[in-house]
Amino acid sequence: MSVQIPTPQYPFTALVGVPRLRMALLLAAIDPLIGGVLIQGPRGSAKTTSARALAQLLPEGCFVNLPLGASEEQLLGSLDIESALQHGQVNFRPGLLARAHQGVLYVDEVNLLPDVLVDQLLDVSAGGVNRVERDGISHQHPARFVLVGTMNPEEGRLRPQLLDRFGLFVTLDGGIDPPTREAIVRARLAFEMDPHGFVLRHDQAQRALLERLCRARNRLESLVFEDDLHRQVSRLCFEAGVEGVRADLVMLRAARAHAALAARSRIEEQDVQAVQALVLDHRRPPAGSESVEVPPQGSHAAEQRRPPPAGATMESESTETSRGQDPEPDHDDEWGVLPPEPVAYRPWDVARPLPVKKP
Numbered sequence: 001m002s003v004q005i006p007t008p009q010y011p012f013t014a015l016v017g018v019p020r021l022r023m024a025l026l027l028a029a030i031d032p033l034i035g036g037v038l039i040q041g042p043r044g045s046a047k048t049t050s051a052r053a054l055a056q057l058l059p060e061g062c063f064v065n066l067p068l069g070a071s072e073e074q075l076l077g078s079l080d081i082e083s084a085l086q087h088g089q090v091n092f093r094p095g096l097l098a099r100a101h102q103g104v105l106y107v108d109e110v111n112l113l114p115d116v117l118v119d120q121l122l123d124v125s126a127g128g129v130n131r132v133e134r135d136g137i138s139h140q141h142p143a144r145f146v147l148v149g150t151m152n153p154e155e156g157r158l159r160p161q162l163l164d165r166f167g168l169f170v171t172l173d174g175g176i177d178p179p180t181r182e183a184i185v186r187a188r189l190a191f192e193m194d195p196h197g198f199v200l201r202h203d204q205a206q207r208a209l210l211e212r213l214c215r216a217r218n219r220l221e222s223l224v225f226e227d228d229l230h231r232q233v234s235r236l237c238f239e240a241g242v243e244g245v246r247a248d249l250v251m252l253r254a255a256r257a258h259a260a261l262a263a264r265s266r267i268e269e270q271d272v273q274a275v276q277a278l279v280l281d282h283r284r285p286p287a288g289s290e291s292v293e294v295p296p297q298g299s300h301a302a303e304q305r306r307p308p309p310a311g312a313t314m315e316s317e318s319t320e321t322s323r324g325q326d327p328e329p330d331h332d333d334e335w336g337v338l339p340p341e342p343v344a345y346r347p348w349d350v351a352r353p354l355p356v357k358k359p
């Protein structure tokens with residue numbers, strides 16, 4: 001009986017010329033609640049290679065590709081209703097989300113995927129749980145994976161509502177300077193000519209990165225979000241003109257993951273500065289829209305009301321109440337379309353060093 005030797009995969013530590021992409025993928029690997037990474041770039045910019053390399057750093061090491069023609073049942077899984085009705089037993093057929101648990105779920109050209117599937121993907125990615133319901137019967141299972149989507153802007157864009165749901169965003173520039181091009185090509189040719197030898201040469205660096213990521217995951221819960229950090233993040237998001245507070249939540253989580261990766265005991269301003277472009281670039285309003293006026297320090301936006309139009313009359317809340325009418329509710333503090341966030345949990349269900357995959 002022949003033993004099948006696994007095909008060597010390109011090491012993450014050998015990626016050249018994509019520092020922002022490397023950082024975004026590592027942050028999502030530390031805390032999957034960040035909500036995945038969307039990569040925008042031209043063909044041949046190592047998007048798929050980077051996602052496959054990331055899978056080797058995750059607990060299960062699995063890489064699941066979502067084809068554009070996948071159905072909702074293939075993605076979420078399915079329930080055997082007949083078995084449930086006849087035998088009272090729920091039989092669940094796992095889908096791609098179950099297979100991707102503790103690994104990478106990769107969607108190439110996510111902008112061409114039907115919106116309903118993208119929405120379901122992002123819901124599960126943000127919550128870490130997949131729920132399947134049919135005819136009053138339901139089943140749920142953990143689905144904690146790093147969602148990596150790619151898109152070529154020449155082939156269409158995501159709707160703003162879906163774009164906002166991706167945690168981090170990286171744009172890869174097609175204009176690569178000659179020294180970087182040379183380094184990329186040399187590394188790729190060396191891997192193709194001797195995959196096993198190439199992987200072996202990067203084995204020590206891969207082991208060190210695996211241990212670093214494991215320590216960072218275990219350090220997350222000890223890092224708290226202090227008041228100054230909340231104020232800094234809120235102001236950055238307000239100045240960027242983003243809608244809702246999803247950007248605030250993602251920036252806080254990304255800054256915490258960055259601090260954990262740097263082995264810091266607290267989240268510092270430099271951690272926020274390191275991740276703000278990854279969080280805000282795809283959430284800024286389009287060019288030409290009205291700019292956001294930044295209120296002075298210490299003021300409250302809810303207190304800055306516009307004066308009524310000339311000739312308009314204003315009645316007090318007590319007058320409306322005396323007429324038996326409820327005053328109009330104040331929506332300033334609502335979250336809009338953002339669903340309630342789940343309670344914190346240990347991202348990868350592991351508190352021990354990850355097993356090192358031998359080449």
